[in-house]
Structures are given as structure tokens and as C-alpha cells.
Amino acid sequence: MARISVLDGDVTLEEPTLVEGFPGVGLVGKIATDHMIDAHEMTHYANVHCDGLPPVAVYREDDPAVTTPVRLYADPDRDLVALRSDVPVHPNAAAEVAGCLDSWFDDTGTFPVFLSGLGREKDEEPPELYGIATGEGGEALSRAELSSPPEAGLVSGPTGAMLAEALERGRDAVGLVVESDPQFPDPEAARRLILDGIDPIAGTETPTDGLVDQATEIRDAKQKLAERMQQATEESSQAEPLKMFQ
Template sequence: MVSTDALLNSASASEDMEDIEIETVGDAMLRDPVLVEGLPGVGHVGKLAVEHLIEEFDSEELTRVYADEFPPQVTVDDNGITELAHASFYAVSADGQDLLILTGDHQAQSHGGHYHLTDTFLDIAEDMGVKSVYALGGVPTGELVEEPDVLGAVATDAGIDPLDDAGVEFREGEPAGGIIGVSGLLLGLGERRGLSAACLMGETSGYLVDPTSAQAVLEVLETVVGFEVGYESLEERAEEMKEVVEKIQQMQGQQQGMPADDDLRYIG
């Protein structure tokens, strides 16, 4: 029989469980890594960009971060195996430059959660020797953009010139409303820790997954960090997305050419 004391101790332990749990899954060593973040956001620009780096270079998952701030759900793979929502850090060897990539399928669901998770992400990054941070994302235009520009934001004045030399635009008042979520807090909280932090944002419609914008952002990252990567798979995805857009436009055109409901009684 379990004693009352044992039950109380068990309940107390349950109440003391951390709301953020860190699991180590790899042991790759990094040398002077640069943190590159690409969590879900506008046009999935940042997420597409970092996933491309993970696929194109030698990579290893290092750490998983679980939190009750993520949606209460699991993903299910092709074999029916479930996986709890989490964010992941990957070690990536990019043409001689080590990258620590942060990605995942979800962002926090509350304001406080964004702060707590970002602090945790920065703790992990600093423990791995990170001194420079790049957050990748998209900035919505409300319309399709064939050749997206890349907008920038930096934590300090010292970060402007390298991005400016790489063709990044700094526009007054953009992005409107600032940078929300982990991407923004990496700059704000990172600066308070003495880290060099910048955000690269590709122009995107805001209502479609945008591999073209992801490539534009990566081309800037290549220049400022110092590596080269191929883009064949991203370009293929961009062509597929272009075909989808053309079909949508054709359907819209057909609908506009249809007679009004009041005129339908005269047909047949």
C-alpha cells in the first residue's frame, strides 16, 4: 500500500515539473557557431530557409526544447508514430562555417511564453559559444512579389553596414508594427546579453508559402556569414508554387466571367 506521505511527495514533484524541458539528442562539436533562427511566420520564409540549409549541408540535431507554451498536440508521421511539439537546434557545417540552426513547427501561444522560450533558446545558444544571431522571416506586402527585396533590422548601429553592403534595405517604419515573436525577441533580448543580432526579412505576399523569398534571404545570409549553398530544390519549389498561383488566378478569372445569379435563369 502506498503511504499518504508518498502520495503527497509524488503530487509535489508533479507540481514542480519545469514548464520548459531540454533534451540532448546529439553531440556534435561547434566552432564559433552563428545562430540562425527560422520558426514559422509570414510566408514560412524563415522556416523554409533554415530547412534548406539543414537539407543541403551535413547536419545533426543537437537539442530539443519542449514547453507547455507550444500547442497541445502531437504530429503523426507516415508510419503512425507520434511526436510531441517541440523546437530543435541543429548543428550545420556550412562550407566551413558552423551554424546553430533553431527551427520547429510552432511558436509560443502567449506573450510570456515568447519571452521564456526565447530566453531558453539564448541560454542554449550561448552555452554552445554563439556570439552572433540572425533571425530569418518574411514581411508581408499584400500582393505577389516576383523579385523580393530583403529588409533588415539590427540590435545595434554596428550591424547596419554589413547588411547594407549585402543589399539589405532599411525602410523607415517597416515592418509596420515591429517584429513579433521569437525573431524580434532574439534581437531585443540578445542585445541585452551583448550578442550581435540582426533580422533578415524577405518580402512576401503574406498568404502563400514563399520559397522565392526564402532564397532571397539566404542569398544575403550567404554574403554576411560567409558560405555558399545551392538553390536547385528551392527553385523547384518556387516553380511549383508559381503553377499553383497561376491556377488560382485562372479560377478567379473564370469566376469573374460568370454571369450574375440574376442572369442564370436565362440560360438553357
């Protein structure tokens, strides 16, 4: 049964901004979301039970309690919610998961910020960041002063399914697309997402020094998940150019 199971009833949210962190290219969305949860000491607010999510239980170091692989964390002072996912979502289940979460967006008046990596080989230039939107989401993009995409493309995986759901329902939402390493976890691209995309849109100030100082440690910690994503790239949330005539 699809539901969002709230664990902390004392958390009060007005019209929160949600940052989505499903694994994808460079794991940029997951790295950025995990970092924001830790940096803002966000509270484990709810467990996500959506049809289509893998039926697995997650446990943590030095903690015997198990939980769901997809969870919501909240910071009521900043009216901020972060979706943390420890598993990829199968492409056949992406629409189910998107519909499940969209119902919760409706109930809570949530403004979603979807995150996606655009595979590009690394060079000396900093990764480019682009903004896309549905509904009146362009107003939020203007706060971040982001460039529009330089070429046509599409967003796939659960992130693409949620953007498609937002488009169909006329929901205000934004997508942030950042150039990312197509093979390895990319903390540099995640840092760009936070500083130049999420923070201006959500009105937050997130320290990101740790993403640079601990880049090697972060890559090592995320590498096993990255390898799983490479073995099943169709499950990734990712942006990619449209290689066809329009």
C-alpha cells in the same frame, strides 16, 4: 523545465551562426531553414524544451520515433546551427521561449540570425530584403550589403521577442526582413533570404534551385501550417510598418 537536450555529443561547435526558423508571414523563415537543413544534410543535434512551447510530440513518415516540435540541427564543418519549428508559438509564451534560447546562445557563443516576413502583395518585382541589428550585428550586415528598412516598423511573435531579448542584453545579432506573400507560403522570398542574407552572413553556399523548381510542391506541403497561422495571426513572427506618429 527549460533546457536544450543535446542528442549528439560528438558534434563540436566553436562560435556557431544560428538561423532561426519559427513560422511567420509567408513561412519564409521556416522554408529557408528547412531548405538549409536538407541542402547541407545537417545533423539533428538537440531537442528544445522551453516553457511555453506547445506540449506536443512530432513524428515523421516511415519513422516511429517521436521528437519535440522545436529542434536544433547542426553542421559542425560550417559552424552552423538551424532552429526548425513545426509549431507556432503563442504570443503569451514568446518571452519565455526567447529567454530559454538566449541562455543557450550565451553558453555556446552563438550568433543568431533572425528571420521575418513583411507582408506585401506579390507583383513582378523581386521581394525586397532589409537588415536590422542589435549590438555589433551591423558588421555582419555589411558582409551582405543589405539595405536599411525604408520605413519604421516592428517585429512581433517569437522572432520579435528574441530580438528584444538580444537588444536588452546587448547581444550581437541580426534580423533579416523580406517582403513576403501575406496569404501563402513564399519560396521565392525564402530563396532571397538565403542567397542575399544568410549565405553572406554565415559564410555558406547553399544551392537554392530546388526552391524555384519545386515552388508549387513546397507551397502545397506548407499550406496547412500557413492556414493555421492565418487563423491565429497574432502568433506569427512578422515584420510590420508602424502606423503611428513617432
